[in-house]
Every structure is written in structure tokens, then in C-alpha cells.
Amino acid sequence: MAKLDHLKTVIEELQQSEGEGFVLNQMNLSEEIMKYEKENVSLFIKVITILGGLLGSTFLVASISILFRLNSKPTLILGFAIFLIVISVLASRFNKTLIFDTSFVSILLWGSFLVSISLSQLKVDEQFICVSYLLIGVFTIVASKNSYQSLIALLMIAGSLFWLIHVSKYVWLFHGYIIVVVIALVQIFQNEAMIITSKSVLKKIYAPLKIGLIIILLFSLGVMSDKSVMHFDVKYPWISSIVLLVAVILFSRSLMNKLDIVENNNKALVYLIGLIVLGLTSVSPGIVGSILVLLLCFYVNYKTGYVIGGLSLIYFIIMFYYELDYSLLIKSELLLAAGALFGGIYFLSARKMVTDEKN
Amino acid sequence: MDREDIYIISRNSNWSAKNVDAALKQHVYKDANAWKKMLHLFFLVLAIGFTTAGIIFFFTYNWNGLNKFVKIGLIELILLTTVFIALFSKMRLLIKHILLTAASILVAALFAVYGQIYQSGATLYDFFLGWTLFVTIWVIVTNFAFLWVLFLYLVNATFTFYVQLETSRLSEKQAYLAVLIMNGLWLLLFLLLSKKYAYFKLVNWLKNLVFIFIVSVATLAVWEGLVEKYETLLIVLIACTLVIYLLGLKYAFTHKNLIFLGIIPFSFIIILSAVFIKVLPNEWVFLINGVFITVSVGYLIKYLLIIQKSEKWQS
Structure with a gap:
């Protein structure tokens, strides 16, 4: 009820500032607040729900597979898997119980897993399996009302597109893939107000879209630069770096307006430092990507996002230095030089902040 | 006004996009001060991190020659x-x-x-x-x-390595029992004495963490004992677990601790599913377990939510 009172005061202020055109749908509002209070449970209860849902649904799926002796016929498994997926997605539209929410997510996961097992037993092309995941993902996003299912679907779609490019001959399409993801990410974060007041599909999946795009971007960048993991041979990784760099520069223009850095000298200095640091690390687009995520999420105050961005920045910097092909001595000198550079920037900015305050 | 409020209101009114944007910028998005602080911290962390890493790398390079x-x-x-x-x-x-x-x-x-x-x-x-x-x-x-x-981790690790490396006289179940008793006594000591001496008052997260650890070990031990061949020590293990759980429930009700209250029934549900596996070793047991776990965890959560809302229990 504290939420209701708090919202009432907020709405009153809003009605005053908005004027007469502002219309509020009172009934729906009360319903939503009740739903919000129901879903706002402590972390402990959430964890128990997830564990319970996972265990319960895993036992159920295993039991049906064993009882109907599905191991022998891949087509039966496929049918069962599709049934699981459809049921879990459609049922999520009508569900009002917490425990079934997590059970449906877990059933969706099991269904998808069984699809790939049965298809590979039927000796189907890799590309066909990717396309099937694409279809599952699209169906789930359109039909589901559960945001965790939407997130999984988003990751499935991105993953299947990623894998399709990987097994095709057109490996350079990766850069196109990254460009699309970057543009989507920037647009999503810059136009939050427009999306949540529209009536499109995007509004329904806005929350999973935010975290999903971040995961997709960082994961793709990580896999691209990690030659050992997936035997990718993405030529010219610096193309992605340039794309990301452009995005960061465009974004930092609006950022600098916000921070009142107006003088051209300072602007040029910021650009220069940015270009040097990012140019040196262009082999690892992950660093620029993490910085972009960090800046965007901090701008819109999306805590999960900027924490993930910060952690991935640390990871990519570590990997960058790890893969440098110099001796430890030279690496230590490079690190100390970088430390000195950033220390210098820190002290310069500290001095500038003090003079600003004096003025 | 926070982001959640803006979302709820905008979903149920005709708030224009432009004004929602302004509201977000005013109340939710970070302002110039926050940016300055963040960038400041960012460069400081980078400076310290790189310098420390450089020093460590330098010593690593020269380590063998020292x-x-x-x-x-x-x-x-x-x-x-x-x-x-x-x-x-x-x-x-x-x-x-x-x-x-x-x-x-x-x-x-x-x-x-x-x-x-x-x-x-x-x-x-x-x-x-x-x-x-x-x-x-x-x-x-x-x-x-x-x-x-750190200390509890070290004591448990030392004991584990003792059992694994130094002696073969302790069976796995005896080792589980010893771990349960050691950690249980530590927690009991601190909880009992916390009323008399302020020194023994534990932070909430520490209490909860230790108890969750104890319950996890107990659940694992009893599950393994039930699923494997029967040993007489299993009775001692189950008795010990029951004592711990009863004391834990008593503490949960007197101190209104939701975590102590919630994790014990959850452990019971898992142990019961192991009992089902032991009693009905056929194909139907998975179905029974699946339905049983889903339904009982569902009711457990309902009960926990009611308790949490009604009497303001700590979690």
C-alpha cells in the first residue's frame, strides 16, 4: 500500500503540471499496482521459486520421456518438444502463479534442447537447426507474456543468426551483424520514452530487449576476438572497432553537451585521447563495445547494464593484455605507462573540477 | 518518481512521449554531477588498476631471478x-x-x-x-x-583435506556429520550467546549464509544416504538433521527470520523426493516427484509470501 500512496502523490503533481489533456485510466492503474506488489518479492523467495520450478519441470519432462519410451524415436521426441514449447508459451499468457512462471521458462528451455537433440538424431543440416531455433524464438516473442521467455527467445534469434553466418561462406557478414546490433542498442537506449508510449511489440519486450541486446553485443564481440574458443577467423576485426568508435563518438557529442564541456579545446582533447586509446586497442573491439555499453547504460541509469559493461570492460582489457605478444617486461612497462596516462587524466580533471567550483 | 512509477503511469494514461522523455531526463537519468563523479572514479580505478598490474607483471618477470x-x-x-x-x-x-x-x-x-x-x-x-x-x-x-x-571456509577446507588426504578412517557420511556438527555448534554458540554478550551478535547475512550452508550440506548428505545403500549411520544423520531443523524453526519464529523459515521446508521437499525415489524405484516416480515438487514449492511460496506481508519478517 505504500506504493499506492506514493503513486497517488506523484500522479497529483503530474496532473497539475500536465494540465487538462491528461487522462488517467484509474481501474487499470489499480490492477497494475496490485500486480506489481505481488511480484515484488524478496530475492530469497525468487531463488526458491526458480529452483523449485526448475526441479519440478525437469522431473516432469524426464518422466514423460521415460514413460512413453521416447528415446527410441527421434520424431516422437521432436513432436513432444514442439508440444512443450507451444504449451509453455501459450500457457504463460494465462498464468497468474509464481511457481508456474518459472516452470514454464524451464519447460521452454527443455523443449528447445530436445528440438536440437531430435533434429541432430534425424541427421538434419546445421542450417536447418539454426532456422528452427529462429522460428521458436520469433514464435515465443510474439506469443509469450513472460519476460524471461522473451529474453530467451531474443538470445535464441541472435544466436541462430550468429551461427548461420558462422557456417556460411560469408564470414564478413559478422560485421554487418555487429552493425545492426549496435544501431539497435543505441536506438533502444536513446528513445526510451518514445518506445514505452507507443503500442508496438517493442514496448512489450522493452526490458528483455535492453538486457538481451547488451548480452548479444558483448558476447559476439567476445567470441569474435577469442580465436581459441570457436576457431573464428574474422578478418579485419578493426572494422567492428571503427563502427563502435563512431557510435561512441556520436554519443559522446550529446554527452559533452550535457556536461557543459563547451570549449573547442577541451572537446578536441577528449576526442584525441579517445582516438589514441581506442586506436591502440582496435584489435579488440570488445573494449570499445564495453565502453559504449557502459556509457549508454549510465546515461539512462540502467544499473544492471552499466555493471555488466564495467565487468566486461575489465575482462576485455585483461584478455587484450594477455594476448599481446611481448615479453612480461615490456607488458609491465606498457601497463605502467597506461597507469600513468590515466593517472594524469585523473589529476587534470580533478584540478579542473576544483577550478570550476572556485568559479 | 522513479522509473517504475513512470512506466506504470504511462501504461495507463495518455502521457505524451515528449513529456515522458522530459520526466525520465529529470528524475531517472543521471545528471551532470553524477557523470563527473563517475568519470572521476573511472579514471582513478583505471590508473590504480594499470599501475598495480604493471608492478605485478614486473615482479612476475623477475621472479625466478630473485x-x-x-x-x-x-x-x-x-x-x-x-x-x-x-x-x-x-x-x-x-x-x-x-x-x-x-x-x-x-x-x-x-x-x-x-x-x-x-x-x-x-x-x-x-x-x-x-x-x-x-x-x-x-x-x-x-x-x-x-x-x-574466510575462517569458516578455511576450517571446513582443512577438515575436508584432512579426510581426503591424511586419513582413510572416516567414511563420507561420517565426514558430512562432522561438518554439520562443527558448523551447527558454531552457529548455535553465536546465536545463543548473542543475547548476553554483544560480541556474539552476528550480521544478518552471515547468519543466513551459514545456515543455508548447513541446510545444503544436510540435504545433500541425507539425499545421498537415502539413494545409496543403507547404512546405520544414516539414522544418526537424519536425527542430527532433525535437531538442527527444529532449532532453526524455533529461531525463525522467535526472531522473524524468513530465510530460516523458508529453507527448511524446501530442504524437506527435496529429501521427500529422495524418499519417493527409494520407495518406488520404477518409472512413475519421476512423474510423482515432478508434480509433488511443483505443487509443494508453489504452496510453500504462497505461505512465505503471506507471512512476509503480514508480519513484516526480515528477509
Whole structure:
């Protein structure tokens, strides 16, 4: 009820500032607040729900597979898997119980897993399996009302597109893939107000879209630069770096307006430092990507996002230095030089902040 | 006004996009001050991080060439400096505690380097035993929650390595039982004495963490005991578990602790599913377990939510 009172005061202020055109749908509002209070449970209860849902649904799926002796016929498994997926997605539209929410997510996961097992037993092309995941993902996003299912679907779609490019001959399409993801990410974060007041599909999946795009971007960048993991041979990784760099520069223009850095000298200095640091690390687009995520999420105050961005920045910097092909001595000198550079920037900015305050 | 409020209101009204944008920018998005602080912190962290990494890399490069007294002397010097600052400087108590935690970890580094130089043939058990003993005084004196976590981890690890490496006389179930009794007694001691002596008052997260650990070990031990061949020790194990759970429930109700209250029934549900597997070793048991777990966890959560909302229990 504290939420209701708090919202009432907020709405009153809003009605005053908005004027007469502002219309509020009172009934729906009360319903939503009740739903919000129901879903706002402590972390402990959430964890128990997830564990319970996972265990319960895993036992159920295993039991049906064993009882109907599905191991022998891949087509039966496929049918069962599709049934699981459809049921879990459609049922999520009508569900009002917490425990079934997590059970449906877990059933969706099991269904998808069984699809790939049965298809590979039927000796189907890799590309066909990717396309099937694409279809599952699209169906789930359109039909589901559960945001965790939407997130999984988003990751499935991105993953299947990623894998399709990987097994095709057109490996350079990766850069196109990254460009699309970057543009989507920037647009999503810059136009939050427009999306949540529209009536499109995007509004329904806005929350999973935010975290999903971040995961997709960082994961793709990580896999691209990690030659050992997936035997990718993405030529010219610096193309992605340039794309990301452009995005960061465009974004930092609006950022600098916000921070009142107006003088051209300072602007040029910021650009220069940015270009040097990012140019040196262009082999690892992950660093620029993490910085972009960090800046965007901090701008819109999306805590999960900027924490993930910060952690991935640390990871990519570590990997960058790890893969440098110099001796430890030279690496230590490079690190100390970088430390000195950033220390210098820190002290310069500290001095500038003090003079600003004096003025 | 926070983001959630704006979302709820915008979903149920005709708030225009432009004004929603303005509201977001005013109340939710970070302002110039926050940016300045963040960038400041960012460059400071980068500066310290790179410099430290550079120093560490430098020492790693030269490590093999260093004299063995220099190696040990260097670590001892850092250790002594840390403890000295913790003891005699005028910083906040929290920082002193963090420094002693760092010192505890440096003790391990010292032992590791010593073992590496002299090839003393020490096993993991010896290493953990030494580490535990040398850190005990600091843990007791500071009474710092993170140090207690480290200490409990060390005691359990030392015992585990003792069982694995030094003796084959203890069976797995006896080892589980010993772990349960050790940690259970520690928690019991602290909870009982916390009313009389302020020293024994534990932070909430530490209490909950230790109890969750105890319950997890108990659940694992009983599950394994039920699924495998029957041993008489299983009865002792189950009795011990019941005692712990009853005491835990009593504590949950008297101190309104939701975590103690919730994790015990959850453990019971898992143990019951193991009982079903033992009693009905056929195909239908998975179906029964699946339905049983889903339904009972569902009711458990309903019950926990009601309790949480009604009487303001801590979680």
C-alpha cells in the first residue's frame, strides 16, 4: 500500500503540471499496482521459486520421456518438444502463479534442447537447426507474456543468426551483424520514452530487449576476438572497432553537451585521447563495445547494464593484455605507462573540477 | 518518481512521449554531477588498476631471478606494513578490518612462496592448516563478518583435506556429520550467546549464509544416504538433521527470520523426493516427484509470501 500512496502523490503533481489533456485510466492503474506488489518479492523467495520450478519441470519432462519410451524415436521426441514449447508459451499468457512462471521458462528451455537433440538424431543440416531455433524464438516473442521467455527467445534469434553466418561462406557478414546490433542498442537506449508510449511489440519486450541486446553485443564481440574458443577467423576485426568508435563518438557529442564541456579545446582533447586509446586497442573491439555499453547504460541509469559493461570492460582489457605478444617486461612497462596516462587524466580533471567550483 | 512509477503511469494514461522523455531526463537519468563523479572514479580505478598490474607483471618477470630471501622478505614486508597500518593508523575501523582481511590473504601467499622455494612436500592439508591457525587470532579479535566467512571456509577446507588426504578412517557420511556438527555448534554458540554478550551478535547475512550452508550440506548428505545403500549411520544423520531443523524453526519464529523459515521446508521437499525415489524405484516416480515438487514449492511460496506481508519478517 505504500506504493499506492506514493503513486497517488506523484500522479497529483503530474496532473497539475500536465494540465487538462491528461487522462488517467484509474481501474487499470489499480490492477497494475496490485500486480506489481505481488511480484515484488524478496530475492530469497525468487531463488526458491526458480529452483523449485526448475526441479519440478525437469522431473516432469524426464518422466514423460521415460514413460512413453521416447528415446527410441527421434520424431516422437521432436513432436513432444514442439508440444512443450507451444504449451509453455501459450500457457504463460494465462498464468497468474509464481511457481508456474518459472516452470514454464524451464519447460521452454527443455523443449528447445530436445528440438536440437531430435533434429541432430534425424541427421538434419546445421542450417536447418539454426532456422528452427529462429522460428521458436520469433514464435515465443510474439506469443509469450513472460519476460524471461522473451529474453530467451531474443538470445535464441541472435544466436541462430550468429551461427548461420558462422557456417556460411560469408564470414564478413559478422560485421554487418555487429552493425545492426549496435544501431539497435543505441536506438533502444536513446528513445526510451518514445518506445514505452507507443503500442508496438517493442514496448512489450522493452526490458528483455535492453538486457538481451547488451548480452548479444558483448558476447559476439567476445567470441569474435577469442580465436581459441570457436576457431573464428574474422578478418579485419578493426572494422567492428571503427563502427563502435563512431557510435561512441556520436554519443559522446550529446554527452559533452550535457556536461557543459563547451570549449573547442577541451572537446578536441577528449576526442584525441579517445582516438589514441581506442586506436591502440582496435584489435579488440570488445573494449570499445564495453565502453559504449557502459556509457549508454549510465546515461539512462540502467544499473544492471552499466555493471555488466564495467565487468566486461575489465575482462576485455585483461584478455587484450594477455594476448599481446611481448615479453612480461615490456607488458609491465606498457601497463605502467597506461597507469600513468590515466593517472594524469585523473589529476587534470580533478584540478579542473576544483577550478570550476572556485568559479 | 522513479522509473517504475513512470512506466506504470504511462501504461495507463495518455502521457505524451515528449513529456515522458522530459520526466525520465529529470528524475531517472543521471545528471551532470553524477557523470563527473563517475568519470572521476573511472579514471582513478583505471590508473590504480594499470599501475598495480604493471608492478605485478614486473615482479612476475623477475621472479625466478630473485634471491630467495628477497622473495620471502618482500612478502613479509608487505604483510608487516599492512598489519602495522591496521594497528597504528587513525583510519576508520572498517578500513582497518579490510586491511587485516588483506593481511590474512597475504599470509597464504607467504606460505605458498615458502613451499615453492623450499619444496617442503607439504600437502594441501598442511597448507590450509597453517593458514587457519595463523589467521585465528585476527578473526577473533576483529570479529569482522568477512573474516568469519574466510575462517569458516578455511576450517571446513582443512577438515575436508584432512579426510581426503591424511586419513582413510572416516567414511563420507561420517565426514558430512562432522561438518554439520562443527558448523551447527558454531552457529548455535553465536546465536545463543548473542543475547548476553554483544560480541556474539552476528550480521544478518552471515547468519543466513551459514545456515543455508548447513541446510545444503544436510540435504545433500541425507539425499545421498537415502539413494545409496543403507547404512546405520544414516539414522544418526537424519536425527542430527532433525535437531538442527527444529532449532532453526524455533529461531525463525522467535526472531522473524524468513530465510530460516523458508529453507527448511524446501530442504524437506527435496529429501521427500529422495524418499519417493527409494520407495518406488520404477518409472512413475519421476512423474510423482515432478508434480509433488511443483505443487509443494508453489504452496510453500504462497505461505512465505503471506507471512512476509503480514508480519513484516526480515528477509
